Amino acid sequence: EVQLVESGGGLVQPGGSLRLSCSASGFTFSNYEMHWVRQAPGKGLEYVSSISSNGDTTYYADSLKGRFTISRDNSKNTLYLQMSSLRTEDTAIYYCVHGYFFDNWGQGTLVTVSS
Amino acid sequence: DVVMTQSPLTLPVTLGQPASISCRSSQSLVYSDGHIYLSWFQQRPGQSPRRLIYKVSKRDSGVPDRFSGSGSGSDFTLKISRVEAEDVGVYYCMQGAQRPRTFGQGTKVEIK
Numbered sequence: 001e002v003q004l005v006e007s008g009g010g011l012v013q014p015g016g017s018l019r020l021s022c023s024a025s026g027f028t029f030s031n032y033e034m035h036w037v038r039q040a041p042g043k044g045l046e047y048v049s050s051i052s053s054n055g056d057t058t059y060y061a062d063s064l065k066g067r068f069t070i071s072r073d074n075s076k077n078t079l080y081l082q083m084s085s086l087r088t089e090d091t092a093i094y095y096c097v098h099g100y101f102f103d104n105w106g107q108g109t110l111v112t113v114s115s
Numbered sequence: 116d117v118v119m120t121q122s123p124l125t126l127p128v129t130l131g132q133p134a135s136i137s138c139r140s141s142q143s144l145v146y147s148d149g150h151i152y153l154s155w156f157q158q159r160p161g162q163s164p165r166r167l168i169y170k171v172s173k174r175d176s177g178v179p180d181r182f183s184g185s186g187s188g189s190d191f192t193l194k195i196s197r198v199e200a201e202d203v204g205v206y207y208c209m210q211g212a213q214r215p216r217t218f219g220q221g222t223k224v225e226i227k
Binding site for chain 2: 035037044045046047050059060061062095100101102103104105106107108
């Protein structure tokens with residue numbers, strides 16, 4: 001069974017940084033593209049970023065380029081999202097998603113950007 | 116970016132009656148391999164999204180057969196043949212043909 005467990009969320013001040021992690025199990029992590037998707041309170045789903053199976057290729061939502069960095073460690077079965085220069089509008093639940101077709105989703109981790 | 120437009124945004128339905136959600140893309144979703152990469156996701160209250168349908172009409176394992184997807188080019192539909200109480204939630208379409216991936220705004224299904 002695919003399991004995705006996000007961590008690293010919390011309260012951060014505007015302008016601050018945070019690194020999210022996603023621990024994956026139940027599948028061969030190094031074979032799959034992975035993604036981050038976020039959802040602001042009471043809002044819809046917003047695509048954030050993707051990374052190829054070997055980590056060589058990354059993709060970002062245009063609005064986030066330069067502030068967020070996706071990475072992965074296939075030896076640790078872990079996906080990361082480094083977020084910097086955080087803004088209040090980055091407040092959201094951040095979901096880790098497995099598979100090219102967004103097959104499976106984690107439970108999410110809440111990031112709150114507030115002073 | 117490809118814009119995904121869903122309608123209606125809110126769908127009141129009667130238990131046991133059919134429901135239909137439309138999703139239109141601003142560009143064709145036919146990929147270079149000939150496949151159409153359009154998926155549907157269900158998000159029940161308080162839960163993470165769950166994929167129901169991929170490649171327009173392929174149902175995921177465990178998804179009841181009252182859910183069906185159809186469409187072509189840039190016009191797609193998710194149908195629920197007979198709505199049950201557990202179907203309450205928000206439904207999203209997503210295109211996987213172009214980067215970045217994009218989602219529709221979501222359609223909230225509620226019981227009348």
